[in-house]
Amino acid sequence: MPTGRIPGEPTLKMTIMRADEERLYLDYAANWPMRPEVWEAMGAELRHGYNPASAHAPGRMAHRCLELARGRIGELLGCARSCIYFTGGGTQSDNLAILGFVRAHEGSGPRVFVSQIEHKACLEAADRGGLEGARVFRIPVDRSGTLDLEWLRGRLEADPAAPTLISVMWANNEIGTVQAMDDIVALGHEHGALVHTDAVQAMGKVDVDLGRTPVDLLSATAHKLGGPVGIGLLYRRPGVTLEPLSYGGGQERSMWPGTQNPIGATGFATALALAVEEREAEVARWTALRDHLEGRLLAEIPDTRIHGGEAPLRLPNLVSVGIPGCDSGALLVSLDFEGIAASGGSACGSDSSVGSGVLDAIGVPGDAPYAAVRFSFGHETTRADVDRAADALARVAARVVALTA
Ligand SMILES: Cc1ncc(COP(=O)(O)O)c(C=O)c1O
Structure with missing residues (x-):
């Protein structure tokens, strides 16, 4: 039964992480933990x-x-x-x-x-x-x-x-x-x-x-x-x-x-081979999770924007949400404290001091505080997991917006 927790086997990294059962991994676009097969x-x-x-x-x-x-x-x-x-x-x-x-x-x-x-x-x-x-x-x-x-x-x-x-x-x-x-x-x-x-x-x-x-x-x-x-x-x-x-x-x-x-x-x-075999069923499942998560974030966090939300074709397992008036670093650290592993955009750019060229290209103004959070799902992600992510982001964003103002 999928748990949505950090997959427990069998790498060293995961053995360490497993000690904390409350952690939730939603950063499959950065690295998809190795599957047991x-x-x-x-x-x-x-x-x-x-x-x-x-x-x-x-x-x-x-x-x-x-x-x-x-x-x-x-x-x-x-x-x-x-x-x-x-x-x-x-x-x-x-x-x-x-x-x-x-x-x-x-x-x-x-x-x-x-x-x-x-x-x-x-x-x-x-x-x-x-x-x-x-x-x-x-x-x-x-x-x-x-x-x-x-x-x-x-x-x-x-x-x-x-x-x-x-x-x-x-x-x-x-x-x-x-x-x-x-x-x-x-x-x-x-x-x-x-x-x-x-x-x-x-x-x-x-x-x-x-x-x-x-x-x-x-x-x-x-x-x-x-x-x-x-x-x-x-x-x-x-x-x-x-x-x-x-x-x-x-x-x-x-x-x-x-x-x-x-x-x-x-x-x-x-x-x-596994990804190809499971693709159709997983795409349907992820699409439902993505739409549910996006619906909640738009309804519960004021002024949010779903990046790429208007695109005719989109990945089913990725949600990128923009929250104006919010410091990005503070938001991601707070999510991590809540036990949720998400990302600010691409993991590859996380050691870079420059802003995201992708957000610039799609017209996100770079002159005011703005947080971008990317959640990405994998084969273990469940509806309870995305609900937990939505609850945590709404709670944390309210706090960080108040601090940033
Ligand atoms: C779209 C895209 N291209 C290329 C890469 C780089 O792949 P690798 O980490 O295997 O070098 C990444 C990694 O994040 C990616 O997302």
């Missing part, structure tokens, strides 16, 4: 920690394990196994896609389009590409975080001959807006552009089928869907040319050299 599948391989590049029998066994995982992931995504390159995570895959494209087209004036609300792994890779000669454009979004495709069409038409990459996240990690990826791929291909998507947050919540949505490049990571930290992938459609970013080995067909991680790959494949 994943731990078991990895445990079975853990005893055989050999190098898959070794020619001896243990090495061949590790190689088989790695390739089984690659094949399984290929089947789940609807592509050939040879299109999957394992990396160390989403950031590395995003960098490989964008900078690999820029470097492969060095000297021919490549263009890179990224949206205003991309993850920093894409924004900063694109900026780096700009220093290396690419022309970089930021695609504007509306108040809901949805891309302005007419703006993009205009720019694509303006210079049809330039080698072009459009890099757009399938689902946003801070506000949950899901882009119309089929339309973006069609628009890009109509103008001879390649399309990369950061699908890190979309996996397991959106139906990612490369047969139906033929992106050219796709990044994903295991730890956002119940797999281990430290393994990601880049899907590359055959015929798309990328320059590797690092050198020194033939692993991953020289696209991402270095000793491979069959145990992590097994965990990734297991987690993805």
Whole structure:
């Protein structure tokens, strides 16, 4: 029976947290604690920690394990196994896609389009590409975080001959807006552009089928869907040319050299299989939880706004709420004191002193106190959990608004 508590098994982190039974974890978008099935599948391989590049029998066994995982992931995504390159995570895959494209087209004036609300792994890779000669454009979004495709069409038409990459996240990690990826791929291909998507947050919540949505490049990571930290992938459609970013080995067909991680790959494949199998039922369940939580927050906390709430497509398991007049840090610390693990936006930005570019892009004014709180759900989240989160946020926000005023 799901409890909604910090999942209790079997990592060290969770063993420590388990001492406090009252804690509630609602930050699955930052890290989805490893699922017991994943731990078991990895445990079975853990005893055989050999190098898959070794020619001896243990090495061949590790190689088989790695390739089984690659094949399984290929089947789940609807592509050939040879299109999957394992990396160390989403950031590395995003960098490989964008900078690999820029470097492969060095000297021919490549263009890179990224949206205003991309993850920093894409924004900063694109900026780096700009220093290396690419022309970089930021695609504007509306108040809901949805891309302005007419703006993009205009720019694509303006210079049809330039080698072009459009890099757009399938689902946003801070506000949950899901882009119309089929339309973006069609628009890009109509103008001879390649399309990369950061699908890190979309996996397991959106139906990612490369047969139906033929992106050219796709990044994903295991730890956002119940797999281990430290393994990601880049899907590359055959015929798309990328320059590797690092050198020194033939692993991953020289696209991402270095000793491979069959145990992590097994965990990734297991987690993805579970997420795909459960997706439809979970999406229905999460959508009901999300709508219930948002309804309560809007009704019970004055002047709140649901970021991305007007978007035609949204993640079912993410709620981002904005509370004006409220200090963000104080609110999050108070929630933590209440035993609730939530986030201010993206965990990746939490050590940064700069504000959220995503909130700027969707028109949240940056000149007055404003708190953004992100709750994200997983397979263990229940209705009692979201009610507890709503009760706590209403109580804490009233206190913090009074202190901030
Ligand atoms: C949308 C998105 N892209 C990329 C990343 C980075 O993935 P990783 O932590 O595996 O490097 C994250 C992590 O928060 C993310 O949310």
